[in-house]
Amino acid sequence: MTEATEPVTVPRKKGGRRRLLRWTVTILVVGLVGYFFVRSLARNWDRVAEEHLAFDPWWIVATVLFALAVPLTGILCGRMIMTLQPGARVTVSEAVAVQCASWLLKYIPGQVGSVVNKVVWAGKKGISRTIIVITFIYENVFLQIVSIVPSVVILAASLGPGIFGDNVTTLLLPVLALVPLGLVLWRPFFHRLVNLPAKRVLKQPVPRESFLSSGQTLRYLVGFVGPRILNGIGFVLIAHSVADVGPSDWLPFAAAYTLAGAVGILAVLVPSGLGVREAVVVVVLSQYVSTPEAIVISLLARLCSTIGDAVIALIYAVVRQRIDKEIRP
Numbered sequence: 001m002t003e004a005t006e007p008v009t010v011p012r013k014k015g016g017r018r019r020l021l022r023w024t025v026t027i028l029v030v031g032l033v034g035y036f037f038v039r040s041l042a043r044n045w046d047r048v049a050e051e052h053l054a055f056d057p058w059w060i061v062a063t064v065l066f067a068l069a070v071p072l073t074g075i076l077c078g079r080m081i082m083t084l085q086p087g088a089r090v091t092v093s094e095a096v097a098v099q100c101a102s103w104l105l106k107y108i109p110g111q112v113g114s115v116v117n118k119v120v121w122a123g124k125k126g127i128s129r130t131i132i133v134i135t136f137i138y139e140n141v142f143l144q145i146v147s148i149v150p151s152v153v154i155l156a157a158s159l160g161p162g163i164f165g166d167n168v169t170t171l172l173l174p175v176l177a178l179v180p181l182g183l184v185l186w187r188p189f190f191h192r193l194v195n196l197p198a199k200r201v202l203k204q205p206v207p208r209e210s211f212l213s214s215g216q217t218l219r220y221l222v223g224f225v226g227p228r229i230l231n232g233i234g235f236v237l238i239a240h241s242v243a244d245v246g247p248s249d250w251l252p253f254a255a256a257y258t259l260a261g262a263v264g265i266l267a268v269l270v271p272s273g274l275g276v277r278e279a280v281v282v283v284v285l286s287q288y289v290s291t292p293e294a295i296v297i298s299l300l301a302r303l304c305s306t307i308g309d310a311v312i313a314l315i316y317a318v319v320r321q322r323i324d325k326e327i328r329p
Contacts, residue, residue, distance in 0.1 A: 058237040058238070058240065059300070059304055061234070062238045062304050063304045063307050063308045063311065064234075064308070065230045065231070065233055065234035066230070066234045067308040069230040069231050070099055070103045070227075070312050071096040071100065071312075071315060072226055072230065073099055073139070073143070073224070074095040074096045074098060074099025075092060076139075076220065076223050076224060076227075077095060077099060077135055078090040078091075078095025080135050080138060080212075081095075081131060081132070081135050084131050084134065084209075084211070085127060085128055085131045085210075088125070088127045090125070093319050094323055096315065096316075097316055097319045098117070098118055100316035100319070101316055102114040102115070102117045103309070104312060104316070114136075115132075115133065115136050118132050118135075118136060124326060124327045125327050128210075130194075130198065130206055134194065134206075134210060134211065138212065138220070139224075141181050141184045142220055142224040143227070143228070143265070144174075144177065144262050144265065144266075145181055145182070145185075145221065146221060146224050147174075147228055147262035148175065148177070148178060148262050149178070150225075150228075150255065151255035151256070151259035151262070154251050154254075154255040155252055155255050158251070158255075159252070174259065185217050185221075187212065187214070190211055191206070191208055191211050194206050194211075228258045228261075231257060232253075232254025232255070232258055233254065234301075235253060235257035238297060238300050238301050239253050239297045239301075241300075242293055242296050242300065243290075243293045244289075245288075252288065253285065253288070255284075256280070259280060260277040260278075260284070263277065264280075277298075277302070278295075278298040281301065282295055285297060285298070
C-alpha cells in the first residue's frame with residue numbers, strides 16, 4: 001500500500017507585483033520621453049530642412065560636445081555626493097549613468113522625473129535621499145549661476161547695458177533670479193530653508209555638515225563652468241557654419257547660448273525649455289547677424305542638441321552595463 005503524497009504547492013515569487021509595477025512605470029516613462037524626443041526631433045528636423053543647408057562636419061563635433069557636457073556634470077555631482085556624505089562611494093560609471101538617465105527625463109515637465117530617478121538610485125546605494133535632493137538643488141543652482149553671471153557680463157561688455165532696455169523681460173529676469181539662487185549658496189540660509197520641511201517630514205533636523213562650506217561652494221562653482229564651456233564651443237561651431245562669425249564674436253555667441261539655456265531651465269513647465277531657449281538666442285544674436293541667420297542658428301542648435309540626447313542615451317546604455325544590477329539607475 002503506497003503512502004498518499006501531499007500536493008506540492010509552488011510558492012508565488014515574492015515581489016511579482018512589484019516587478020510588474022516597475023516594468024509598467026518604466027515602459028510608460030520611456031514611452032513618454034521617447035514621444036517628446038521624437039516630436040522635438042521631427043519638428044526641428046523639418047524646420048532646418050526648409051533652409052536647405054549644406055551639411056557641415058562641425059555639426060557632428062558640436063553634437064558630441066553637447067552630449068559630453070552631461071557626463072561631466074554627472075561626475076561633478078557624484079563628487080558632491082561624496083563630499084556631503086563622506087561614507088558614500090559613487091563611481092564614475094554610476095555618476096555618469098545616473099546623470100544621463102536624469103537628463104533624458106528632462107522631457108517630462110518640471111524636472112520631476114530627473115530628481116525621482118536620482119532618489120530611487122540613492123535608495124539602492126544606501127545614500128541619504130536628503131543628500132540627493134540637496135545635491136540636485138546645488139547642481140541646478142550652480143549651473144544657473146555659471147550660465148547667467150558670465151553671460152550677462154560678456155554681453156553687457158560687448159553690446160552695452162542698452163541691450164536690457166529693449167529686452168527687459170528676456171534678459172533681466174535671469175538676473176533677478178540670481179538673488180534667490182545666491183541665497184541658496186549661503187549655507188546658514190540653505191540649512192534653515194531645508195530644515196523647515198525636514199523637521200515636519202523627517203521628524204529631525206538635517207545636519208549642518210550636509211551642506212557645502214564656502215570653500216567647497218566656490219570650488220564646485222568653478223567646476224560647473226566646464227559643462228557650459230563645452231556647450232558654448234559647440235554653439236559657436238554651429239553659428240560659424242551658418243554665418244560669418246569672427247573670433248571677436250565667439251565669446252558673445254557662447255554667452256548667448258548659455259544664457260538662453262538658463263532661461264529655458266527657468267521655464268520649468270516647458271519640456272526641455274522648448275521654444276524659450278530659441279527665442280533668447282534670436283534676441284541676442286540678431287544684434288550680431290541678421291535675424292534670419294539668427295533663427296537658423298537657433299534651430300540648428302536645437303536639432304544638434306536633440307540628436308545629442310540620442311548620444312547621451314547611447315552613453316547611458318554602454319556605461320550602465322558596467323554597474324552591478326542591484327544598483328543600476
